[in-house]
Amino acid sequence: MIIKLDHIAMAVKDLESALKPYTEALGLTVSKMEEIQGQQVRIAYLPIGDTEIELVEPTTDDSGVAKFLEKRGEGLHHICLEVDDLKATLTRLKAQGVRLIDEEPHDGGKGKRIAFVHPRSMNGVLIELTEG
Amino acid sequence: MIIKLDHIAMAVKDLESALKPYTEALGLTVSKMEEIQGQQVRIAYLPIGDTEIELVEPTTDDSGVAKFLEKRGEGLHHICLEVDDLKATLTRLKAQGVRLIDEEPHDGGKGKRIAFVHPRSMNGVLIELTEG
Numbered sequence: 001m002i003i004k005l006d007h008i009a010m011a012v013k014d015l016e017s018a019l020k021p022y023t024e025a026l027g028l029t030v031s032k033m034e035e036i037q038g039q040q041v042r043i044a045y046l047p048i049g050d051t052e053i054e055l056v057e058p059t060t061d062d063s064g065v066a067k068f069l070e071k072r073g074e075g076l077h078h079i080c081l082e083v084d085d086l087k088a089t090l091t092r093l094k095a096q097g098v099r100l101i102d103e104e105p106h107d108g109g110k111g112k113r114i115a116f117v118h119p120r121s122m123n124g125v126l127i128e129l130t131e132g
Numbered sequence: 133m134i135i136k137l138d139h140i141a142m143a144v145k146d147l148e149s150a151l152k153p154y155t156e157a158l159g160l161t162v163s164k165m166e167e168i169q170g171q172q173v174r175i176a177y178l179p180i181g182d183t184e185i186e187l188v189e190p191t192t193d194d195s196g197v198a199k200f201l202e203k204r205g206e207g208l209h210h211i212c213l214e215v216d217d218l219k220a221t222l223t224r225l226k227a228q229g230v231r232l233i234d235e236e237p238h239d240g241g242k243g244k245r246i247a248f249v250h251p252r253s254m255n256g257v258l259i260e261l262t263e264g
Contacts, residue, residue, distance in 0.1 A: 002159060004181030008140060008211060010257050018255045025228045025253075026213070027134060048213070049136030050182050055255075075256030076208035079140060081158070081180070096157045121157075123150045123187075124207030125142050 003082045005051045006130050011065050011077040015044055015057040018074075022046060028053065036109050041065050043109055054109075078126035080114070086131040090115055098122075105131070135214045137183045138262050143197050143209040147176055147189040150206075154178060160185065168241050173197050175241055186241075210258035212246070218263040222247055229253075237263070 012018035015033075022028050028046040035042045040063035046053040056077060058066035068077060083089045086105045094100055099118035108114030108130060117127040144150035147165075154160050160178040167174045172195035178185040188209060190198035200209060215221045218237045226232055231250035240246030240262060249259040 002180060005137070005140070005183050005185075008137070010255060012255050021230060021254050025225055025230050026259075048134060051137050053137075053211075072204070073256055075251070076211070079185075079208070093157055098153060098157050119207070122153050123142060123144050124205055127158075 001084045003084060003132055006080040006082040006128075006132075007045075007052045007054045008079050009043075009054040009056050009077045009128075010075065011068050012055050012057050012074050013069060015042055015055055018055050018057070019044055022053065022055070034109065035059060038107060039063065039065075039109075078116075078128050080128035080130055082132045083129050084132070086113055086115060086129055089129055093117065133216045135216060135264055138212040138214040138260075138264075139177075139184045139186045140211050141175075141186040141188050141209045141260075142207065143200050144187050144189055144206050145201060147174055147187055150187050150189070151176055154185065154187065166241065167191060170239060171195065171197075171241075210248075210260050212260035212262055214262050214264045216264070218245055218247060218261055221261055225249065 028048060030044050031047050032045045040058060040060040042057045042059055044055045056065055090100060099121040101118050102115035105113040105115050112130045114128055114130045119126045162176050163179050164177045172190060172192040174189045174191055176187045188197055222232060230253040233250050234247035237245040237247050244262045246260055246262045251258045
């Protein structure tokens with residue numbers, strides 16, 4: 001069962017300059033910044049209501065986000081849905097023929113377990129699932 | 133001031149087939165469907181927590197969403213932020229050098245007043261603002 005929209009992620013080339021329009025113009029605030037070495041990214045978290053916007057900057061040239069930027073430029077990268085039982089959700093999606101990028105949960109940001117669903121099964125939208 | 137994330141919009145070619153993975157596989161439910169003639173789109177609303185996902189299908193070949201699909205294919209199209217005072221927000225953004233698509237609020241879906249901010253000022257992300 002889906003509980004909430006955990007976050008929306010935007011791929012950006014440079015975190016500090018990308019934060020300006022979101023903080024100075026729109027008035028959002030950064031609650032935390034962290035580097036996730038496993039995903040080769042640096043992330044700024046901007047809470048909004050019961051969800052948040054994440055600005056994601058690649059830290060290497062061959063990370064998934066770096067390749068996205070090269071191919072499509074800056075913009076919306078993925079959305080993340082919080083589910084009550086990640087393992088059970090992945091099993092159910094697979095049984096329904098949904099293509100998974102990660103068949104098993106792995107460590108994501110903020111110490112949460114995550115898995116990605118392939119955009120080909122979701123009308124071009126990369127979807128991350130996380131357990132709350 | 134930003135109150136919440138009102139919705140995330142995904143551009144899809146065919147609403148009925150696009151709904152399947154979101155409802156049958158992920159278990160989201162459609163609260164409403166409507167056609168907005170001014171924007172030449174048909175929208176399905178899928179609530180999730182205090183926000184919602186909108187699947188947006190173009191109803192003409194020359195609408196903004198039809199052109200997006202032609203250029204980039206299906207995927208995340210824009211996000212919408214609810215603000216307390218739309219007119220004041222637009223004035224403030226313009227004063228700070230943010231490029232606006234709509235300098236004045238106009239009618240959007242569900243009878244709300246809306247305006248779009250240009251993605252060139254927001255790191256490639258098309259942002260809609262709405263007054264709650």
